[in-house]
Amino acid sequence: MERNSSADLLDQPAAWSDPAIAGDSSATAEPARCFHCGTRCRGEVFTLLEKSFCCQGCKTVFEILSENGLNDFYSLSENAGVRVKRATRADQFSYLDAPAVLERLVNFTNGKLTRITFHIPSMHCIACVWLLENLFRLKAGIGQSQVNFPRKELSLSFENEKVKLSEVVGLLAALGYEPELKFSDLENHAKKPVNRRLWLQMGIAGFAFGNIMLFSISAYLGLDSFSGPGFKKLVGYISLFLALPVVTYSAWDYWRSSIISLRQKLLTIDVPIAAGILAIYAQSAYEVLSGVGEGYFDSLCGLIFFLLCGRLFQQKTYDRLAFDRDYKSFFPLSVTRIAHGTEETAALAQVETGDHLLVRNGELIPADARLVSGAAVIDYSFVTGESEPVEKQAGDHLYAGGRQMGGAIEIETVKAVSQSYLTSLWNQEAFRKENSETLATLTNIFSERFTRIVIAIAAGSAVFWWPTSPALAIKAFTSVLIVACPCALALAAPFTLGTALRALGKRNIFVKSPVVLETLARVTAVVFDKTGTLTAAGAGSIRFEGNALNDQEKGWVFSLSRHSTHPYAVRISEALAEEQYPQVVRSFLETTGCGIEANIGSNEIWMGSAAWLATRNVAAPKGAMKGSHVHLAINGTYRGCFVLASALREETEQLIGSLRANHQLALLSGDNDKDRAKFQALFGTESRLAFNQSPVEKLAFIRSLQGEGNTVMMVGDGLNDAGALKQSDVGVAVVERISAFSPASDIIVAAGAVPKLAAALKFSKGAVRIVRVSFLISGFYNVIGIAIAASGSLSPIVCAILMPLSSVSVVGFACGATAWLGRRSGLGEPSQFQSKNKQP
Amino acid sequence: MSVIFLLIPLSIVLAACFLGAFIWAVRSGQYEDTCTPSMRLLTEERAVKNFKEKAELP
Numbered sequence: 001m002e003r004n005s006s007a008d009l010l011d012q013p014a015a016w017s018d019p020a021i022a023g024d025s026s027a028t029a030e031p032a033r034c035f036h037c038g039t040r041c042r043g044e045v046f047t048l049l050e051k052s053f054c055c056q057g058c059k060t061v062f063e064i065l066s067e068n069g070l071n072d073f074y075s076l077s078e079n080a081g082v083r084v085k086r087a088t089r090a091d092q093f094s095y096l097d098a099p100a101v102l103e104r105l106v107n108f109t110n111g112k113l114t115r116i117t118f119h120i121p122s123m124h125c126i127a128c129v130w131l132l133e134n135l136f137r138l139k140a141g142i143g144q145s146q147v148n149f150p151r152k153e154l155s156l157s158f159e160n161e162k163v164k165l166s167e168v169v170g171l172l173a174a175l176g177y178e179p180e181l182k183f184s185d186l187e188n189h190a191k192k193p194v195n196r197r198l199w200l201q202m203g204i205a206g207f208a209f210g211n212i213m214l215f216s217i218s219a220y221l222g223l224d225s226f227s228g229p230g231f232k233k234l235v236g237y238i239s240l241f242l243a244l245p246v247v248t249y250s251a252w253d254y255w256r257s258s259i260i261s262l263r264q265k266l267l268t269i270d271v272p273i274a275a276g277i278l279a280i281y282a283q284s285a286y287e288v289l290s291g292v293g294e295g296y297f298d299s300l301c302g303l304i305f306f307l308l309c310g311r312l313f314q315q316k317t318y319d320r321l322a323f324d325r326d327y328k329s330f331f332p333l334s335v336t337r338i339a340h341g342t343e344e345t346a347a348l349a350q351v352e353t354g355d356h357l358l359v360r361n362g363e364l365i366p367a368d369a370r371l372v373s374g375a376a377v378i379d380y381s382f383v384t385g386e387s388e389p390v391e392k393q394a395g396d397h398l399y400a401g402g403r404q405m406g407g408a409i410e411i412e413t414v415k416a417v418s419q420s421y422l423t424s425l426w427n428q429e430a431f432r433k434e435n436s437e438t439l440a441t442l443t444n445i446f447s448e449r450f451t452r453i454v455i456a457i458a459a460g461s462a463v464f465w466w467p468t469s470p471a472l473a474i475k476a477f478t479s480v481l482i483v484a485c486p487c488a489l490a491l492a493a494p495f496t497l498g499t500a501l502r503a504l505g506k507r508n509i510f511v512k513s514p515v516v517l518e519t520l521a522r523v524t525a526v527v528f529d530k531t532g533t534l535t536a537a538g539a540g541s542i543r544f545e546g547n548a549l550n551d552q553e554k555g556w557v558f559s560l561s562r563h564s565t566h567p568y569a570v571r572i573s574e575a576l577a578e579e580q581y582p583q584v585v586r587s588f589l590e591t592t593g594c595g596i597e598a599n600i601g602s603n604e605i606w607m608g609s610a611a612w613l614a615t616r617n618v619a620a621p622k623g624a625m626k627g628s629h630v631h632l633a634i635n636g637t638y639r640g641c642f643v644l645a646s647a648l649r650e651e652t653e654q655l656i657g658s659l660r661a662n663h664q665l666a667l668l669s670g671d672n673d674k675d676r677a678k679f680q681a682l683f684g685t686e687s688r689l690a691f692n693q694s695p696v697e698k699l700a701f702i703r704s705l706q707g708e709g710n711t712v713m714m715v716g717d718g719l720n721d722a723g724a725l726k727q728s729d730v731g732v733a734v735v736e737r738i739s740a741f742s743p744a745s746d747i748i749v750a751a752g753a754v755p756k757l758a759a760a761l762k763f764s765k766g767a768v769r770i771v772r773v774s775f776l777i778s779g780f781y782n783v784i785g786i787a788i789a790a791s792g793s794l795s796p797i798v799c800a801i802l803m804p805l806s807s808v809s810v811v812g813f814a815c816g817a818t819a820w821l822g823r824r825s826g827l828g829e830p831s832q833f834q835s836k837n838k839q840p
Numbered sequence: 841m842s843v844i845f846l847l848i849p850l851s852i853v854l855a856a857c858f859l860g861a862f863i864w865a866v867r868s869g870q871y872e873d874t875c876t877p878s879m880r881l882l883t884e885e886r887a888v889k890n891f892k893e894k895a896e897l898p
Contacts, residue, residue, distance in 0.1 A: 126879045129876060129880065133883075146876075149875050150873065150875045150876070151873070196869075196871070199871050200863060200866050203862045203866065207855065207856075207858075210855075211852060211855055231844065234845060234848065235848075238848065238849075
């Protein structure tokens with residue numbers, strides 16, 4: 001018999017998620033911390049084996065782990081557990097077993113064994129890794145599981161006959177590691193091994209480079225005179241053989257891209273590189289086969305090796321970030337459907353028009369729908385940018401993407417998920433064209449001129465020497481191509497921009513690719529979204545004025561304010577939600593425009609405006625404090641006031657001020673224009689401000705700015721900005737948490753780093769200037785080299801010295817100057833984003 | 841000095857072995873996640889210890 005099957009856990013009623021748990025919270029001196037998750041225990045404390053737990057969920061996880069001999073979980077890291085937020089119902093994940101869903105979620109299945117990858121945002125420490133990799137001990141049928149911690153991914157295999165996918169996910173959820181299952185998981189499963197090929201190409205080039213260099217040095221030092229002509233021949237043939245895979249496999253990308261650009265009649269940097277590689281290999285092969293010399297194989301392999309190093313350096317990938325997400329990553333994979341009077345969990349893809357769905361507090365409306373019953377208060381801030389929730393009546397139309405705040409509502413879908421108002425944005429033209437990597441990069445513009453000059457010189461020197469000696473003419477021609485092979489030139493941009501990308505990444509500005517950085521340097525117009533970008537959403541800027549509240553009082557405030565959907569109440573309750581548990585609230589009453597009141601235990605709590613409290617004979621001091629105020633009175637005594645600081649993010653004024661000098665500015669908001677005066681003063685009269693903008697209108701606004709010849713940077717955060725972000729030349733998505741959802745964009749920036757955007761723009765301009773200077777330096781080396789080559793006296797040893805020398809000095813300059821610039825340009829100190837976010 | 845004609849091919853064969861090891865490492869995905877193995881290392885012993893205890897239970 002299997003002991004303590006976790007299915008038991010799933011079958012338990014939802015006791016611990018019930019808000020009514022708390023009961024009387026009479027003073028205990030120092031509340032114990034939960035042994036599992038470290039949260040302070042309030043209300044009823046669950047104890048087992050002299051350990052206290054904050055809730056039934058944590059206790060159950062402890063039981064499961066200890067009965068299966070996984071107690072070491074707790075010794076690996078203190079309070080390692082994740083608090084189980086929500087009880088899981090037995091059938092909650094059963095929709096996953098439907099073949100249509102299962103088939104598209106898994107990586108591999110043969111009917112007996114299935115392999116699947118989950119994204120689990122709540123894993124945060126070494127103990128989590130250990131537990132997740134020991135899952136096979138908790139349930140028979142689960143095979144090997146492996147964690148990729150930076151990506152927060154768990155891939156595991158299970159035997160279909162012994163365990164179902166729904167049970168696996170149920171077990172994970174019961175342990176507090178509920179996988180994030182999004183609508184988009186049903187697609188794009190072919191994750192390509194990112195850098196694998198580049199690593200291989202580089203490894204082979206490095207291998208050949210090292211070995212050939214060893215032999216060549218002995219030749220340069222005159223060892224062949226020592227061991228006879230046979231040695232020279234052997235070394236020549238070995239080098240020829242070793243260089244073959246380098247030229248064909250390692251340099252493959254250069255061949256391919258130069259053929260493509262020649263077809264488009266463009267002279268990108270890859271064309272002279274490919275020509276140089278070809279010339280070196282042909283010349284060297286000729287020398288070796290005819291026994292004339294030993295060739296330039298060392299320089300050739302070194303060249304390709306350095307070039308690939310540059311490529312690898314330039315590719316900085318951020319594991320936790322995704323730049324290409326659309327609305328599908330925002331929608332859940334499952335919804336609660338009401339059919340024949342019972343609730344069932346269904347995959348979103350299976351939802352049809354006319355289905356009745358249950359949407360609970362905090363859940364999304366997945367498709368355009370009609371409200372059937374329930375008190376709907378819909379927060380559209382993410383979709384339209386409106387900051388205040390809207391109340392709806394039964395029969396009203398609800399748009400997809402809104403978030404229900406308050407009790408559960410029942411809705412009837414009127415459109416399919418893929419045809420809803422929100423998703424129609426993705427049918428816009430901007431989403432259809434693939435933003436291909438533009439070819440007009442700095443390097444390519446420079447190389448266009450460079451290549452023409454080089455070819456002219458090569459041809460000229462060949463013509464010049466032809467009358468004297470045709471052999472010398474050919475040698476001069478190939479020598480010029482060899483020396484001019486723009487290795488240093490090709491390295492300048494990758495190393496400069498790669499360093500710049502890292503410098504910005506350390507300051508929480510994550511740039512998708514080096515090309516984006518070049519575009520950033522050209523930006524002439526900056527457009528801001530208001531909600532969530534310039535104004536901070538959520539808590540963070542809440543302060544309590546007056547004598548500090550004790551824990552009990554905080555608990556009351558939290559319990560009261562969570563019953564209201566007023567934005568201030570929501571912000572206050574969110575600020576306290578971390579540590580507090582809801583308590584039973586009686587006779588709750590909300591007076592619109594005044595405040596809220598209720599009884600908790602034997603205490604009477606009032607929260608609201610000063611004027612409202614004054615009518616109840618509670619005098620609130622009138623201070624000249626900035627921001628919005630919510631005053632608090634307990635049992636008729638004034639306790640103080642919550643100050644919800646000015647919703648503008650800190651340092652926004654400085655940011656706008658420093659951008660105003662050099663850029664055209666604009667504000668786009670989906671919100672109403674009650675703040676117009678405030679923002680007009682901030683942005684200046686010359687800037688355009690547009691309010692009540694729909695997502696499609698925002699997109700059109702960006703397009704019109706581009707029509708005026710601007711390179712536009714759009715800074716936004718919500719799905720409502722998705723179109724504008726896509727249309728703009730540089731789309732900047734602002735996120736509160738790095739792993740949180742962000743719409744498709746070119747740059748992802750942490751909310752705290754938004755004020756640094758002005759400095760980042762300046763920095764990118766500086767980086768581009770450094771690239772240009774590096775071009776000059778490498779050009780200088782090329783002039784020297786070409787002068788030697790055109791005279792027909794290039795020897796392998798000169799080549800072997802000149803090439804690495806120019807590359808190293810250019811790379812050194814590029815990295816050094818960029819790092820220096822990064823420290824100088826007011827970006828601030830590098831910081832690491834808080835990755836230890838416990839809440840999923 | 842003619843021993844060098846034997847030593848050089850030998851050295852290449854040896855180097856090729858290392859190249860082979862590198863290719864195997866890349867292909868088996870070891871370059872894709874360089875963070876988690878360092879964490880796993882610290883927990884490996886515990887895995888074996890407790891597994892035996894559990895195996896004895898009915």
